[in-house]
Amino acid sequence: MPERTHEFGLYGARGIKGHEAVARRLDALAGYIATPITAKRGLLARLHYLTRTDHARAAARAAGLTVTDRTLKAWLDGKRSPSKKNLDRIEQAYRTVRRHNIARYLLARLNREGRGTRVEIHPLNQSQVPRPRQRVVEFRTLNVRHWDRIVEAWAADNLQALDDAWVDQIVDLGSQWGQYEYVTNIGFAA
Known part of the structure; x- marks a missing residue:
């Protein structure tokens, strides 16, 4: 060999x-979100994906997005913008949660x-x-x-x-x- x-x-x-x-x-x-996270639409799409259910919020926290609910609400309402470091954390948490959510579906399709x-x-x-x-x-x-x-x-x-x-x-x-x-x-x- x-x-x-x-x-x-x-x-x-x-x-x-x-x-x-x-x-x-x-x-x-x-099938990740195509709009970049630096655009308002891309940021909001990722935040909605990570906060739409309690399960999604728990997965986001486990993936490294450890901000308070108050901060998340301010980001969603557009009152504050995340720092560069938090944008990276949001992107990483989004990709981690998306991979976890779609893995079972992909596995069934590929097998x-x-x-x-x-x-x-x-x-x-x-x-x-x-x-x-x-x-x-x-x-x-x-x-x-x-x-x-x-x-x-x-x-x-x-x-x-x-x-x-x-x-x-x-x-x-x-x-x-x-x-x-x-x-x-x-x-x-x-």
Whole structure:
């Protein structure tokens, strides 16, 4: 079995870790609010999402948004504006709560009752690598049937666990799986 890449990019190859590409795709499927938090509409949308129920407020507090109810009300009424630090906390709490809320739905869609989801793996970019050092790496597809660990690690924002779960899946590519540790893109739909 091949080892993990130790000096990626040494000869000019470009790409990102496979688990980062998977996280980006799951983030896209999560459907975050598109309006930036710096706009009033984006801030209010996030605050409404985090404060619409007692359960949502508890999840926001657990995710790091630890301001008083009075401050939240002032932000919602437009009487005060959050500081840059609090804007970052609101954004982080929103993403954490949204990931947690949508994880079960995504898991059901990706597992598809045991049928799984086809994943397209676009190999790393070797255009800057000298010709003798280039290796033959081609576009691959893989049917991932068990997304449980991947989605759980993504929802918890645990990158190491996500990396381990993704590597466990790409090992199914056979002896060449190490060539797909770094990729330009990973695509799948749910």
